[in-house]
Amino acid sequence: MEQEERPRIQSIRGTRDILPPESEKWLWLEGKFRAVLSRFGYSEIRTPIFEHTELFQKGTGGSTDIVLKEMYTFQDKSGRSLTLRPEGTPSVARSVLEHGLLKRTKILKFYYFGPMFRYGRPQAGRFRQFDQVGAELLGDVTVEGDAESIHLHVMLLKELGLSAFTVKINSVGCPNCRPYYSRLIQDRLKESLDGLCDDCKVRFDRNPLRILDCKVDDCKKLVEKVPSILGSLCEECLHRFEALKERLESIGIDFEVDPGLVRGLDYYTKTAFEIHHHMLGAQSALGGGGRYDALMELYGGPHTPAVGFAAGLDRILLAVEKEKIEVPIPSGTDVYVVAVSDKARQKCFEVAALLRETIRAELDLAQRSLQAQMKAANSLAASFCVIIGEEELASGVFTVKNMKSGEQAKVSETELRSRLERELRP
Numbered sequence: 001m002e003q004e005e006r007p008r009i010q011s012i013r014g015t016r017d018i019l020p021p022e023s024e025k026w027l028w029l030e031g032k033f034r035a036v037l038s039r040f041g042y043s044e045i046r047t048p049i050f051e052h053t054e055l056f057q058k059g060t061g062g063s064t065d066i067v068l069k070e071m072y073t074f075q076d077k078s079g080r081s082l083t084l085r086p087e088g089t090p091s092v093a094r095s096v097l098e099h100g101l102l103k104r105t106k107i108l109k110f111y112y113f114g115p116m117f118r119y120g121r122p123q124a125g126r127f128r129q130f131d132q133v134g135a136e137l138l139g140d141v142t143v144e145g146d147a148e149s150i151h152l153h154v155m156l157l158k159e160l161g162l163s164a165f166t167v168k169i170n171s172v173g174c175p176n177c178r179p180y181y182s183r184l185i186q187d188r189l190k191e192s193l194d195g196l197c198d199d200c201k202v203r204f205d206r207n208p209l210r211i212l213d214c215k216v217d218d219c220k221k222l223v224e225k226v227p228s229i230l231g232s233l234c235e236e237c238l239h240r241f242e243a244l245k246e247r248l249e250s251i252g253i254d255f256e257v258d259p260g261l262v263r264g265l266d267y268y269t270k271t272a273f274e275i276h277h278h279m280l281g282a283q284s285a286l287g288g289g290g291r292y293d294a295l296m297e298l299y300g301g302p303h304t305p306a307v308g309f310a311a312g313l314d315r316i317l318l319a320v321e322k323e324k325i326e327v328p329i330p331s332g333t334d335v336y337v338v339a340v341s342d343k344a345r346q347k348c349f350e351v352a353a354l355l356r357e358t359i360r361a362e363l364d365l366a367q368r369s370l371q372a373q374m375k376a377a378n379s380l381a382a383s384f385c386v387i388i389g390e391e392e393l394a395s396g397v398f399t400v401k402n403m404k405s406g407e408q409a410k411v412s413e414t415e416l417r418s419r420l421e422r423e424l425r426p
């Protein structure tokens, strides 16, 4: 075979093609996830992959790394500033407000699948175009809602057979108690302000809580001087956090309390959580989320309590590989229609067309020899071959070969499809 030339135009750094049979894994994962989401009563919402830039500046937060450094923002031909979505929640919130969906019902449960875009440094399991699944529970104020969101995320992973992961939970406080904690952070760190990284110097004024999330070693060391947020929670936040732990325990979900967990987004209040996999090294978070009671108001909507999460599909599939979970890859076809001679090709085409009304069927489109066709049938893992030669053309009775047992049977054209249907779906 001739060597294919490498094209001069290649895919963009941080993006990649998902080719068969790899794409079968994605179908498998999506199918499993949709089944779980449906058991929890969530329906799919499909929003555009680009939005007005303002949506993310306001929602995701002007002081977050995502908005400051990682957005794909561009002007369209009429000069509007648009952004490829870096995350899904702001679009869901916008859509709910735009269509007045919470005027008709108290509770909404939405999930989404799709690509997100962030201009970060590409590394293992991290792409500039990456796929997420997300689930949002809107209008719900209860602690059961928080626990349901965490339970749902855990169930998605369990449905795939994953088990080597840990649920981490925290409370990031509310507008009543967080300002107090932010001042506490500033108090403890103001002496060592020079020791913080440049990003944290900005965070110090704009959003001190996010200093706790910094990955720079110097900052990590300084943060040790800051007491846990759990000691600064107001009564309401503390009560919710205790109740959340009880709910999770009551349905057998193991968790760890991690006071340093603050999430990279500005809109979280009270409950925050992440799920980490044990075999993925530094990039171990499979997904995370929390409560975002203030987001809808930021967009000019009514006060709307809400909780949700997003999980990265690329990294989840990496975890599936690490845990050596076998993904069932379907065979290439069920029936291969084989032409013994060129004269039979026309008939093979008709027979394949007839079978394809209900059965997966393939035939030779490359004028190959009988032997090469049998080889092709084998490599597609076909269960049966229908063999058509001169004799079969004359009699209208075809040879059907069971590829596993090697047994052959004579089957008339009129009975062929129903016979194969029976054999394939016993």
Ligand SMILES: [Zn+2]
Binding pocket: 173, 174, 175, 176, 177, 178, 233, 234, 235, 236, 237, 238
């Ligand atoms: Zn509070």
Ligand SMILES: [Zn+2]
Binding pocket: 196, 197, 198, 199, 200, 211, 214, 215, 216, 219
């Ligand atoms: Zn820092």
